[in-house]
Amino acid sequence: MKQIGVKGIFFRAWDWLAPPAILFCMVILCWHAVTVAFKVPKYLVPSPLSVAQTMYERGGDLSHALRLTGTAALLGFLCSLIVGFVVALAFSQSALIRRSCYPYAIFLQTVPIVAIAPLIITWFGYGFHSVVIVSFMISLFPIITNTSTGLITVDARFLELFAIYHSSRWQVLWKLRVPNCVPFLIAGAKTSSGLSVIGAIVGEFFVGVSSDWRGLGHYISDASGNMNTTLLFAAVLNCTLLGLSVFVLVNVLGYVVLRRWNNPGRGT
Amino acid sequence: MSQTRTTLNCHCDSPNWGGHSNYKSGQMNISSTGISKEALVSCRDVGLVFPGPVTALAAVSFRLRRGELVSIVGPSGCGKSTLLRLIAGLLNPTSGSLELTGEIPSASGKSGDRPDVGFVFQDATLLPWRSVQDNIRLPLELLHVPRPEHTARIQTALELVGLKEFANAFPAQLSGGMRMRVALVRALVTQPQLLLLDEPFGALDEITRQRLNEDLLELWQRQHWSAVFITHNVFEAVFLSQRVLVMSPRPGKIVAEFAIPFEYPRAPDIRGSADFARLAAEISLCLRKAAT
Ligand SMILES: Nc1ncnc2c1ncn2[C@@H]1O[C@H](COP(=O)(O)OP(=O)(O)OP(=O)(O)O)[C@@H](O)[C@H]1O
Ligand SMILES: [Mg+2]
Numbered sequence: 280m281k282q283i284g285v286k287g288i289f290f291r292a293w294d295w296l297a298p299p300a301i302l303f304c305m306v307i308l309c310w311h312a313v314t315v316a317f318k319v320p321k322y323l324v325p326s327p328l329s330v331a332q333t334m335y336e337r338g339g340d341l342s343h344a345l346r347l348t349g350t351a352a353l354l355g356f357l358c359s360l361i362v363g364f365v366v367a368l369a370f371s372q373s374a375l376i377r378r379s380c381y382p383y384a385i386f387l388q389t390v391p392i393v394a395i396a397p398l399i400i401t402w403f404g405y406g407f408h409s410v411v412i413v414s415f416m417i418s419l420f421p422i423i424t425n426t427s428t429g430l431i432t433v434d435a436r437f438l439e440l441f442a443i444y445h446s447s448r449w450q451v452l453w454k455l456r457v458p459n460c461v462p463f464l465i466a467g468a469k470t471s472s473g474l475s476v477i478g479a480i481v482g483e484f485f486v487g488v489s490s491d492w493r494g495l496g497h498y499i500s501d502a503s504g505n506m507n508t509t510l511l512f513a514a515v516l517n518c519t520l521l522g523l524s525v526f527v528l529v530n531v532l533g534y535v536v537l538r539r540w541n542n543p544g545r546g547t
Numbered sequence: 548m549s550q551t552r553t554t555l556n557c558h559c560d561s562p563n564w565g566g567h568s569n570y571k572s573g574q575m576n577i578s579s580t581g582i583s584k585e586a587l588v589s590c591r592d593v594g595l596v597f598p599g600p601v602t603a604l605a606a607v608s609f610r611l612r613r614g615e616l617v618s619i620v621g622p623s624g625c626g627k628s629t630l631l632r633l634i635a636g637l638l639n640p641t642s643g644s645l646e647l648t649g650e651i652p653s654a655s656g657k658s659g660d661r662p663d664v665g666f667v668f669q670d671a672t673l674l675p676w677r678s679v680q681d682n683i684r685l686p687l688e689l690l691h692v693p694r695p696e697h698t699a700r701i702q703t704a705l706e707l708v709g710l711k712e713f714a715n716a717f718p719a720q721l722s723g724g725m726r727m728r729v730a731l732v733r734a735l736v737t738q739p740q741l742l743l744l745d746e747p748f749g750a751l752d753e754i755t756r757q758r759l760n761e762d763l764l765e766l767w768q769r770q771h772w773s774a775v776f777i778t779h780n781v782f783e784a785v786f787l788s789q790r791v792l793v794m795s796p797r798p799g800k801i802v803a804e805f806a807i808p809f810e811y812p813r814a815p816d817i818r819g820s821a822d823f824a825r826l827a828a829e830i831s832l833c834l835r836k837a838a839t
Contacts, residue, residue: 434672436668436670436672437672437674439632439637439666439668440666440668440672441689442637443635443636443637443664443665443666444686444689444690444737445689445690446689450688450689454685454688454689455674458674458676461676539676539717540675540676
């Protein structure tokens with residue numbers, strides 16, 4: 280019956296955070312040592328110190344970019360959660376809908392986004408909308424497939440139990456299929472959250488340097504055009520930071536929600 | 548179907564299982580057990596062929612009277628679960644007729660109809676994301692029982708099986724026996740007239756199984772439902788029921804019927820009596836013969 284309290288979560292967080300943090304510091308030290316020892320030119324591999332310096336000097340620009348990209352990615356992710364869930368609901372209700380639409384869902388997954396990104400930009404403009412849409416399109420598929428699986432693969436005995444009480448389709452959906460799909464939805468969301476960040480950055484590549492939308496993708500594309508490797512590193516680091524925070528956010532939320540589904544209390 | 552054999556001549560002169568011997572061979576004390584003559588379930592030559600074709604059941608006939616507790620034993624795969632599904636209305640027979648208090652059970656009942664059956668599966672089949680009380684609440688929700696009634700009914704149900712302090716626990720936090728108890732009262736919370744149990748205690752250890760058998764009997768004596776109890780365990784069948792039906796291997800049919808003359812309430816120690824052992828041995832032998 281013991282539940283893990285807030286304090287417990289912090290201790291767990293520490294267990295999870297400490298080892299990668301220590302590894303990070305060691306890698307930074309090695310990196311610094313290598314750039315100093317071999318006198319690697321700055322345009323090839325800048326030292327961590329100069330990257331830190333650029334981060335500080337361009338802090339305003341970069342944090343603004345981080346906010347823009349983060350907003351677009353989160354919006355894209357949210358849209359794919361909602362749309363993916365609704366599509367999966369439709370799939371679960373009719374084999375006909377499932378059969379007719381599934382090939383197009385696969386199309387979404389397999390078509391290289393770089394091939395249709397220019398089209399999206401032509402349609403939705405050089406800015407925010409296009410970035411969100413690219414992010415949404417890239418992160419949609421895992422939600423659809425995972426959620427559909429969770430809605431469809433319900434234990435036959437549960438279905439019989441519901442049938443004994445003459446349950447309506449609606450009751451089976453909301454009291455059985457939807458709760459059953461939650462762990463699947465969360466697994467899909469973990470994959471999707473990372474993809475949504477990638478999608479936003481790819482979208483920003485394509486909206487171009489001249490756009491008003493100056494997200495992290497803009498700086499990456501700009502810096503690589505000018506051989507400003509230090510800025511490139513700083514921007515990439517920010518992307519990583521963004522991806523990591525979205526991932527952590529989804530995992531923590533997932534952990535909290537799944538405590539109910541994951542046989543709480545026993546042994547832990 | 549002339550093979551049906553009724554064993555009624557049980558000489559119960561050993562007094563060590565309850566002491567009452569106020570019955571004659573073949574007579575059951577109807578008033579004390581609440582059995583009426585009225586049939587609750589009547590199967591006439593019920594057959595079921597699955598597409599394949601697999602003949603799961605061939606011409607099963609039996610009657611379950613109101614208030615009666617009947618066990619069915621039979622070799623694995625002989626169609627016991629199928630028979631129970633038919634009675635529950637989850638399947639429709641491909642031949643013969645099956646009636647439940649005059650009605651033909653059907654899987655296509657309208658939503659909101661009050662069902663007359665409760666079903667207990669081999670494993671507890673509790674929804675893992677619902678707490679114990681919410682699992683017991685599920686049938687009430689599905690049948691649109693008004694919310695204010697839920698609390699009292701769930702409380703009563705939990706008290707019946709002594710799980711009051713586990714109301715908010717999740718299924719995974721319970722032992723197998725406790726889970727089975729929850730499944731049992733979940734099936735009973737709608738106050739069904741008929742309880743169908745498909746090898747409910749098969750996965751439990753012997754002591755837990757015996758304890759649950761006793762609990763089940765106590766509930767039955769209090770609440771006056773009828774039950775069809777499927778089991779592999781002959782001792783369990785003898786201890787619980789008024790009649791034991793033996794099924795043949797697939798295609799399943801009922802090959803023998805044994806009346807169990809022990810009085811209710813049945814003391815746990817009747818399991819040690821000579822009559823009990825003889826009846827169990829006789830049924831086992833019949834089962835073995837049927838299986839070859
Ligand atoms: N949906 C189905 N389609 C085809 N055949 C089936 C189906 N369900 C059951 N059967 C077959 O019907 C027969 C009877 O199955 P059933 O589950 O009723 O047996 P059982 O007596 O309950 O066995 P056990 O004691 O192992 O639970 C089996 O041979 C099985 O293969
Ligand atoms: Mg079975």
